[in-house]
Amino acid sequence: MLTPVSSRSGAPASVRAFAPALWSLLLTFVVLGPLLTSPGYLLLRDAVSTPRSFLTDSALGLSDAAARAVPQDALLAWVTTMIDGGIAVTVILALSVWAAGWGAARLVSVVLPRAGIPGQLVAATVAVWNPYVAERLLQGHWSLLAGYAALPWAMCAAVTIRRRRRGGWPALTLSLAAAGLTPTGVLLAAVGALAVLAVPGGRVSVPARVAGGAALTVCASLPWLTATFLAGGGTEADPAGVRAFAARAEPMLGTLGSLAGLGGIWNAGAVPESRSTPWALVGTVLLLVVVGCGVPALWRRRRHPVVVSAAVLAALAVLGPAVAATGAGLAGGAWSMENVPGTGLLRDTQKWVALAMPGYALAAAAGVGALRRRFSGPSTVWATALIAGLLLALPDLAWGVSGQIRPVHYPDGWRKVAESVTARDGDVAVLPGGMFRIFDFSGLVAVLDPLPRMVRADVLQTGTLVVAGGTVAGEGHRAEEVEELLLTGADPAALAANGVGWVVVEHGTPGGLGESQRTLDALEQVYGDDDLSLYRVDGVSGDASPHRASAIAAHMVWLLMSACGAVGVLVQRFARSRKQP
Structure with a gap:
């Protein structure tokens, strides 16, 4: 049994309750320091921020290119009418990294309440301080991290729905809408939520809750689904992309080992320096040791729906991309690109490793209690040791991945x-x-x-x-x-x-x-x-796409969904606070 943090702790209960959020905020500052402390614009590989964006047809996804940045680009077009685009992107990115850590801690509090604050702090560190976050930052996939951050929150909301408690549906609505900043993001959060909702048991019927989760997923996906249907962009993909975007083996690890360590992005240039040296092996071993400490404890709770879902997702998230990088996997992927419309969205297989994060976070949190029981000593000591191991595993994630994540200024x-x-x-x-x-x-x-x-x-x-x-x-x-x-x-x-x-x-x-x-x-x-x-060029006049109204309407549904979810969550929190003495 996991041991809760002592109620005799000298810290006030309110401070202890916010410790995971504050710790996640500190980690976020350490990771994104250069962006947060200097003005300018994020411009690194796929990441582009500009002083002002505009609601062009392309921003709405109405072009012959795939709608990969929908509704992200439209949101920035609206937001930058009020604030500078560099600030907007930095705020969204910082909120995403912060929410990822806090969400992992919240998932632990829901699934493993006896892990206490020490376990939650370890889980938050796993979610923020890992190769996946580092590599996606370096690749410039700042908006994908919004979906990554929403994943544990969506799973928490699914647990609330299973228990038929108030606030579950608004929380899931908000989580999916936040993840819906990109197509991949909403799919990540939806898979996590639906995996929990689909496990038998609970106070709400499985078909009803799965249907509700699927309906919300469609609503959160309407901007890019509508753009793809109307403009046809992205329905075809070059089979060469399967091999180009396959997961990559890092030094001394192989493909499977790299993925198990939450690394292995296809672009060798978008990795921290430590992951391009033998330290990649050391760092992966440290991460897996931290996670492995809690696996036996999770096994004893294998009937818990979230534990089952998180474990299955973690296994599939590691093994799936590894298989996809084999000869047979590459051949199957190339066939799908040629014969199945829309599968280009799946070609970057390593990005789905994000689905392993909730399982890793739960196992790492459970490891605190396991170590305390086996070797004695306070939970805080073991939590500190595990956190130190995680930080040591990827030392160059600090300060903008050794200064690579930094603002620039346009001439x-x-x-x-x-x-x-x-x-x-x-x-x-x-x-x-x-x-x-x-x-x-x-x-x-x-x-x-x-x-x-x-x-x-x-x-x-x-x-x-x-x-x-x-x-x-x-x-x-x-x-x-x-x-x-x-x-x-x-x-x-x-x-x-x-x-x-x-x-x-x-x-x-x-x-x-x-x-x-x-x-x-x-x-x-x-x-x-x-x-x-x-x-x-003389004699040319621009004609807007005839589908603009439909595309904007789809974006409005997504924005309305975000607003309704946020209001619902706030109302439920206010109601609970009124009931407390």
Whole structure:
């Protein structure tokens, strides 16, 4: 039996109750320190924040590219009418990391109440301080971490629903809506919640609660489901992406060992330095020892629905991506990309390792009591030892993953170009070709071109990715045609015929320009400096997608769902506080 924290502790009960939240907040500050202490914008690989975003058709997912950043981009377009985009992204990211730790602690308090505050602090550390968080930060998947953070909260809400207590459905509504910032995020939270809801038992029938959870999942997914249905983006995917995005073996670990240690992202450049050395083995062993200490205790509680769900999810989250990285798995994945529409969403298999986090957190928390029973001593001592082991396992996660997660500042020319481009005069084509850039002001790491999130008009992007020396084709066929016109020096009339009203040249970044100068010489230059040049194509007027109203309506449903969930949770908390003496 796990031992609760002593009621004779010198700390007031209110302080002890908030200890996991405060500890998670401290960890968040240590991880994101450079972003939280300096002004600027997150611009690292896939992460792009800009001073202001706009509600373009692309932001709504209404393009021939997959709706991967829906409703994230639309939310930023609305939020940045009130606050700076750099602040908005930093706040969302910080809240996500904080909520991940606090949510893991909350899951422990619900499932293993006798683990007490020491167990909850260990669980919070597991959720925040691990290779998955580090690698997704370095890859720039800041919004995916919102879904990662919502996962334990969604599972807690599912337990409340099973017990037929008030507040369960509002909490699940809010969790899924928060996770719904990206398609993958809502799927992560939904899988965790539905796994708990589907286990037999409880005071509410299984079909009723599963149907309710599925309905909420659909509502939280409406923005990207609607965009995909109306625009058709992302229904096809290049089979080459399966191999390019397969989980990767880290030093001395192999693929399975890397995944078991919550690492193994496909991009070898998006890993902390310690994970590219033999310390990856040491760190993984430390993490698995911390988790393994509590496995026997969880086994004794194997009839608990959350323990069962978390254990099964952890096993599948590690074994599934490992199998997908084998020859047979790669062949099966390639077949699905060619024959099953929409499976491109699943090609980055390592991201599903997030589903192991609740099980790892529960096991680590249970380990505190197990160590105390076996070796005696206060729970706080063993919790401190386990936390120290977790921190030591990944020492370079601190301070922005050794300073790599830091704000940048755009040269003034970006603001001037953004002010000059209008939405009514056609779409924007960009040179050099490709989606990724290397700028002096953002360091030597390739970053996603920030222009599409900075101007009022749609920026044409091919979606083609260069990964591990190979190429993964994107879905932007119209953008490919326009890019070919520019690189072959086509007449401006050909650009106008394709709805292109602007051409932006981003200087100083690698990439081919082909014969584009011939086209540019025939255009009116609106602005130019050492960083950017802006050209106008005459005779083009922009036409908004006929599906904008439907896409915006779907986003409104998601926003309404978020608001209703938040209000419901606050009302329930207020009601409980009124009942307490």
